[in-house]
Each structure stands twice: as structure tokens, then as C-alpha cells.
Amino acid sequence: MLDRFMQSRLRGLVILALILIILPAFLGNPFHYELVTQIAIIAATVVGLNLLVGFAGQISLGHAGFFGLGAYFTGIATGTYGWSSIPALLVGAILVGIVAWIVGRPILRLKGHYLSMATLAVGFIIAIILNNERALTGGPDGMPVPPFEVFGWELSAFGRYSLFGLDIEGFQAWYIFASVVLLVAVWFALNLIESPIGRALRSVHGSEVAASVVGVNTAKYKSLVFVISAIYASLMGGLYAHFQGFITPAVASFEFSILLITMVVLGGMGSTFGVILGAVVLKLLPQVLADFQELETVMFGLILMMTMIFMPKGLLPTLTAIVSKRIRKKAGGEA
Amino acid sequence: MTALVEVKGLDKAFGGVHAVEGVSFAVEAGQVYSVIGPNGAGKTTLFNLITGLYIPSKGQILLNGENTTRLEPNQLAERGMCRTFQQMQICMNMTAIENVMLGRHLQLKSSLFTTLFRLPSLRRNEAAAHKRAADLMEYVGCGDYLEAEATAMSYGALKRLEIARALAAEPKVILLDEPAAGLNATETAALEELIGKIAEQGITVMLVEHDMKLVMGISDRLLVLNYGRVLAEGTPEEIRQNPDVIAAYLGG
Numbered sequence: 014m015l016d017r018f019m020q021s022r023l024r025g026l027v028i029l030a031l032i033l034i035i036l037p038a039f040l041g042n043p044f045h046y047e048l049v050t051q052i053a054i055i056a057a058t059v060v061g062l063n064l065l066v067g068f069a070g071q072i073s074l075g076h077a078g079f080f081g082l083g084a085y086f087t088g089i090a091t092g093t094y095g096w097s098s099i100p101a102l103l104v105g106a107i108l109v110g111i112v113a114w115i116v117g118r119p120i121l122r123l124k125g126h127y128l129s130m131a132t133l134a135v136g137f138i139i140a141i142i143l144n145n146e147r148a149l150t151g152g153p154d155g156m157p158v159p160p161f162e163v164f165g166w167e168l169s170a171f172g173r174y175s176l177f178g179l180d181i182e183g184f185q186a187w188y189i190f191a192s193v194v195l196l197v198a199v200w201f202a203l204n205l206i207e208s209p210i211g212r213a214l215r216s217v218h219g220s221e222v223a224a225s226v227v228g229v230n231t232a233k234y235k236s237l238v239f240v241i242s243a244i245y246a247s248l249m250g251g252l253y254a255h256f257q258g259f260i261t262p263a264v265a266s267f268e269f270s271i272l273l274i275t276m277v278v279l280g281g282m283g284s285t286f287g288v289i290l291g292a293v294v295l296k297l298l299p300q301v302l303a304d305f306q307e308l309e310t311v312m313f314g315l316i317l318m319m320t321m322i323f324m325p326k327g328l329l330p331t332l333t334a335i336v337s338k339r340i341r342k343k344a345g346g347e348a
Numbered sequence: 349m350t351a352l353v354e355v356k357g358l359d360k361a362f363g364g365v366h367a368v369e370g371v372s373f374a375v376e377a378g379q380v381y382s383v384i385g386p387n388g389a390g391k392t393t394l395f396n397l398i399t400g401l402y403i404p405s406k407g408q409i410l411l412n413g414e415n416t417t418r419l420e421p422n423q424l425a426e427r428g429m430c431r432t433f434q435q436m437q438i439c440m441n442m443t444a445i446e447n448v449m450l451g452r453h454l455q456l457k458s459s460l461f462t463t464l465f466r467l468p469s470l471r472r473n474e475a476a477a478h479k480r481a482a483d484l485m486e487y488v489g490c491g492d493y494l495e496a497e498a499t500a501m502s503y504g505a506l507k508r509l510e511i512a513r514a515l516a517a518e519p520k521v522i523l524l525d526e527p528a529a530g531l532n533a534t535e536t537a538a539l540e541e542l543i544g545k546i547a548e549q550g551i552t553v554m555l556v557e558h559d560m561k562l563v564m565g566i567s568d569r570l571l572v573l574n575y576g577r578v579l580a581e582g583t584p585e586e587i588r589q590n591p592d593v594i595a596a597y598l599g600g
Contacts, residue, residue: 204466208474209456211463212442216450219439223447226399226437227517228425228454237460283441 022207025286026199033192037185046184047170048296053191054253056292057198059276060285061245064202066274067283068211069238070218071121072129075136076246076273079109081265082139083247084254085150088158091255093149098161102251106244113243114236121235124221128239136270143262155261158254161190170256187256194252195289198245202285205241214238268310275313279320281327290329350413352377352521352552353398358407360393360576367393369576371407375554375569377520380547382555382563385573386596391556392434394573395525398554399431400424412520426454428520432510432527434556444493444501444509448481451516484512488542504535511542521552528559540566564588572596 033053040046058080065071086105090096112135120131143150150156160169168174168190172183181189205211213234216224221231254260263269272295280291295316299309324331351374360368368390375381383391396402398409400421409417411427419427430451439447456477462470485491488508493501501509507527514522524543528536540562547553547566557563563570564584572579572593580590587593 201464204464208463208466208470209453209458209477210460212446212450213453215442215446216439219441220437222401222421222433223437223439223513224450225421226401226425226431227451227513228422229450230420230422 022203023200026196026203029199029286029289030196033196037188040188043170043182043184046188048300050184050188050191050256051253052293052296053188053195054249054256055273055276055296056289057195058246058249059273059280059288059292060195060198060202061242061249062273063277063280063282063285063288064205064214064245065238065242066277067281067288068206068218069214069235071235071239072126072274073132073239073242074129074267074270074274075132075134075139076242077267077269078132078136078139078265079113079243079246080250080253080269080273081143081260081262082109082112083250084158084260084264085143085156085250086247087251088156088254088260089149091159091162092157097163098251098255099163102248105251106247109247110240110244113240117236117239118232121239122232128235133267133270136265136267140262140265140267143265150262153262155259157259158257160258161252161255168255170258191252191256194249198249199285199289206285210234210237271310272313275317279316279328281330284327284330287327287329291327294328351375351410352412353381353554354408354410354413355394355398356408356410358394358397358409359405360390360397360402361405366576368397368404368573371573371576371578373571373578373581375521375552377552378547378550379568380543380553380555380566382557382567382570383573384557384560384563384570385579388575389573390576391573392525393576395431395523395554395556399429399523425517425519428518429523430514430517430519430521431523432507432514432525434525434529436506436510438498438506438510440498442498444490444496444498445478445481445485447498447509448484448512448516449477451484451513452477452480454517481512481516484515485509487545488512488515489538504531507531508539508542511546515546515551519551521554522546523554523556525556526558527555528557528562536562 036049040049062073062076065073083105086108087101090101091098116131116135117128120127144153160167168186170183170187174181174183174186213224213229216229217231217234224231250264253264276291276295277288279294280289281287320327353375356372358368358371359366371394383394385391393402397404400419404417408415411424411429416424416427439450456473458470458473482494485494488511490505490508490512493505511527528539531539536559543553543566555563567584569583570587571581572587574596579596580587580593
């Protein structure tokens with residue numbers, strides 16, 4: 014029974030759900046909840062980015078641009094034009110998907126890392142637009158975003174709600190919401206990876222020639238996964254904007270793009286749960302090292318390098334390998 | 349009867365070097381057709397041209413009567429052509445059986461919606477593809493690796509895995525580029541038997557190979573290339589007695 018569960022493809026998802034359920038027991042104050050909710054939203058973004066980087070082997074250095082575009086579209090649509098949240102998030106995602114498709118389609122026909130150059134440029138362009146279109150975005154000072162709202166029901170971090178007769182605070186409600194979003198994002202990613210589409214994506218990484226001779230249109234699949242990962246970023250950007258209630262162009266910055274990539278590399282390229290761990294570690298690190306704030310970028314660079322050299326598979330896959338080796342050794346010793 | 353694969357006046361130049369020059373031949377459906385020749389004769393270049401990895405400088409390639417000269421490899425796969433490689437192309441980031449299931453790509457179209465929600469239709473198709481891939485791995489003789497990662501497989505097993513992947517695509521014609529390279533005598537004998545079985549199924553086999561015993565044993569016809577040009581074409585018996593071939597091979 015337990016054995017079969019451990020073999021099951023949804024094992025990781027169940028463990029993640031359990032962690033998310035137990036976690037509130039260790040969260041003392043609203044600040045903790047805020048941090049964990051941010052981590053969940055960013056982790057979902059990274060899960061999407063990992064589809065591109067870890068599975069299709071393409072690098073995007075401008076994912077914060079898509080995240081920022083989603084955040085600002087949601088902010089402007091709901092704040093300035095009074096849209097409801099769901100249509101704002103969806104239309105934003107479609108627009109970002111179209112932008113990604115237009116950028117990716119011509120470039121992804123080429124082999125090699127041209128996508129990283131193009132996305133780097135796109136990320137910068139988006140950041141510049143957000144900084145300069147003051148009338149729309151408030152420029153570098155940022156803009157306020159109204160709370161998440163569906164059919165007149167608002168989810169605000171400062172509200173009070175009742176869930177199954179239990180009174181909860183707004184930040185707790187947001188934690189639950191973000192947790193569900195993360196679980197759904199992971200479930201979609203797992204389903205995608207373990208499917209004909211997912212195999213085609215992984216084959217593009219493994220051997221593009223092999224993929225093409227068995228009929229995989231490699232350019233099409235690379236574009237598809239790029240668009241999907243951009244849509245993940247856009248949706249999460251929109252949620253992030255609602256949750257924070259205030260956004261600045263920093264959400265679309267180059268630094269944030271690098272942070273997202275570092276999370277993928279550190280956690281483990283191609284490991285959906287690994288990259289979540291990557292997001293957790295890299296979001297918590299600045300809290301622990303608050304005294305060295307000015308060295309943050311240097312630190313992330315160092316982590317990226319160290320991971321590449323000493324743990325090319327990433328944190329979670331390396332740890333799993335060590336643990337299973339220990340277990341096997343132990344089992345072998347007893348036998 | 350039109351030929352399954354027909355090549356007319358094919359030319360490929362890399363800079364000033366003519367790797368393939370004025371090559372014409374036709375392969376009938378159901379044949380085992382081998383391309384032989386000394387190293388650097390242009391055999392692999394010819395295969396790369398036929399399978400769409402290179403674009404010819406001149407000439408035409410027809411598949412089943414259709415001009416496929418400028419089609420991409422994946423478009424050729426849709427028309428029933430699949431191949432293996434001299435430098436094996438295995439996806440090392442996947443398990444052995446996933447590599448074979450990849451071969452089912454064209455048979456496993458599913459929408460993004462079906463995929464994201466993992467609807468029952470997808471699960472059924474995946475289970476069927478898994479079963480088919482497992483059968484094919486048994487068929488080519490790497491049934492021991494059903495649960496293995498591709499990285500855990502031996503060289504000989506990987507070569508057979510590549511054939512299984514190509515067969516999974518249900519091709520009309522399969523091109524094998526030096527399948528016996530690096531195999532020992534026992535493995536080569538097993539390979540010969542496998543190619544025979546594939547041909548018996550009615551799949552046309554095109555073969556680039558150095559192992560003369562293997563080639564002469566299983567081929568219906570042979571094409572001999574030398575410096576990118578056709579030196580001879582015919583049945584194994586005709587080739588064996590062709591003075592030009594003897595001269596090229598024995599340097600006489």
C-alpha cells in the first residue's frame with residue numbers, strides 16, 4: 014500500500030500538500046504568512062520557468078518581464094479600469110502569451126542559446142516601458158493595486174473571512190489561496206511533463222535530431238513551452254500584484270529574472286519539486302542574511318556558480334541521491 | 349510500380365568539397381537496400397540528405413512519388429520515414445522506454461487541455477503506447493532494460509533501443525546508419541536476424557554498413573559509393589563481381 018503510493022506519480026504533490034497544510038502551525042505572525050505566500054506565488058512562477066529551462070533546455074533571462082507585464086496588466090485593468098480580477102488575469106496571460114510567441118517563434122527555429130539573448134532584451138524593454146509610461150504605470154514610484162475580487166467578493170490581506178465556520182485573517186486566507194494555486198500549478202506541470210507533449214519537450218533537450226526524425230516539430234514545441242512558461246509568469250505576476258496591493262517596476266527587473274533562473278538552477282533543473290525548494294531557499298536567504306543586503310546580487314551569482322560546479326543536478330536531486338544511497342547501503346549492510 | 353524512395357541527380361557540396369555528386373538510384377518497397385563504400389565516400393551524407401537533415405545543393409528526392417527534397421525531418425517522419433544514427437542519438441535525460449515511446453509521437457496527438465487535466469483518453473493512449481514500446485524493446489532484444497534509465501544501458505543495447513524507437517513510429521522505410529559499428533560477432537548476428545525480421549514485416553530497410561558479410565547476406569540490392577559518386581549498383585552477386593568495386597576495395 015505505502016509502497017504503491019511511493020511509486021505513484023502524484024506522491025510529490027501529496028507531500029507538498031501535506032507540508033502546506035502543516036506549515037501554518039509554524040507561522041507565528043502576519044509577516045511569516047506574507048513571506049510564505051510570496052514564496053508560493055514565486056515558486057509557481059519558477060515551476061513554469063522550469064518547464065522551459067529544465068525540460069526543454071531553453072534559457073529565458075527575461076521571465077521577470079512576463080511576470081511584471083502580468084502584474085501591471087492586472088493592476089491597470091482592475092485599478093484604473095475597474096475590471097474584475099479573473100478576466101484581468103486571463104486577458105493579461107493571453108497578451109503575454111502572444112508577446113512570448115512573437116518573440117520566441119522566429120528565434121526558436123535556431124538551435125542554441127539565442128533565446129536567452131532575445132529574452133534578455135525583451136525583459137529590459139518591458140522594464141523600461143513600465144518605468145517610463147508614468148501616466149499608466151506610475152513610473153518608478155509604482156502603483157497601487159486593488160485586492161483580488163471575484164463577483165464582488167474581495168480577498169484582501171487585511172480582511173476577515175470565515176472558512177467552514179472557522180474565522181481566519183485575510184493573510185491566512187491568502188496563504189490558503191496561494192497554496193491551492195501552487196498545487197494546481199504543480200499538478201499541471203507534472204501532467205504536462207508526463208505526456209506526449211512533455212516527452213517531445215524533453216527530447217528537444219536530450220537530442221533535437223532524434224526528436225525531429227521521429228516527427229517532433231522541434232520549433233513548434235519550443236515555442237509552445239516558452240509561451241506556457243510565460244503564461245505561468247503572467248498569471249503569477251497578476252496574483253502577486255493583488256496580494257502585495259502595490260507594485261513597482263522592480264517586479265520586471267533583470268535582477269528578478271536572474272533570481273528566478275537561479276532558483277531553477279539551485280533547486281534542480283528538470284525537478285519540479287526541486288525548483289520549489291530553490292524558491293524557498295533563495296527567498297529565505299535574504300531574511301537570514303539581512304545584514305549583507307548590498308551583497309545580495311553577488312551572493313546569488315556565487316550560488317549560481319557553486320551549484321553549477323558542485324551540484325550540477327541541483328539541490329533536491331543531489332539530496333535525494335545521497336539519501337537513497339544511504340538507504341540502499343543500510344539495506345545492503347543488513348542483508 | 350513506382351519506387352518507394354527515388355533519388356535523382358543528388359549533389360551536396362560543403363564549400364568546394366563534393367560529398368555527394370550526381371547520385372541517382374531507386375529503392376523498391378520491401379527491399380533491403382544497402383549503401384556501401386570506403387570511409388568518406390559520402391554514405392552518411394547521402395542518408396542525411398534523404399532524411400532532411402541536409403538540404404541538397406542539386407537534385408531531387410522522391411518518397412512514394414512525392415517530391416520531398418526540401419522537407420524537414422519531422423515532415424518526412426509524417427510521411428513514413430525514420431532512421432537511426434551512426435553517432436547514436438538517444439535522449440539521455442529520459443528512461444529507455446520513454447525513448448521508445450517518443451517514437452510514438454505522431455500516433456499520440458493530444459490537445460493541451462487533455463494533457464493539463466490528464467483526461468482518461470490520454471491515460472489510455474499512454475498505457476497503450478507504453479505496452480507497445482515494451483513489446484518493441486523485447487522485439488529488438490533489449491527487454492532487460494524496461495525499467496532502466498537510458499544512461500544505464502550498454503552501447504549495444506542503446507543501438508537496439510534506437511532501432512526500437514524508429515520502429516515505434518511505424519515507418520514505411522527505416523534508414524539504419526552503421527547499426528553494426530562497434531558490435532561484436534554475436535551482437536552482429538543478432539542484428540542481422542533483427543533486420544531480417546523488420547524486412548519480413550514489409551518495412552523497407554536502407555542500410556549503411558561496413559560489415560561486408562552482414563551486407564552481402566541480407567541486402568536485395570546495393571549501392572557502392574566512392575568519392576561521392578556511384579561506383580556500382582546491383583544485386584550482391586553483381587557487386588561482388590564488379591571489377592570497379594574490387595579495385596576500389598582492394599586497391600588493385
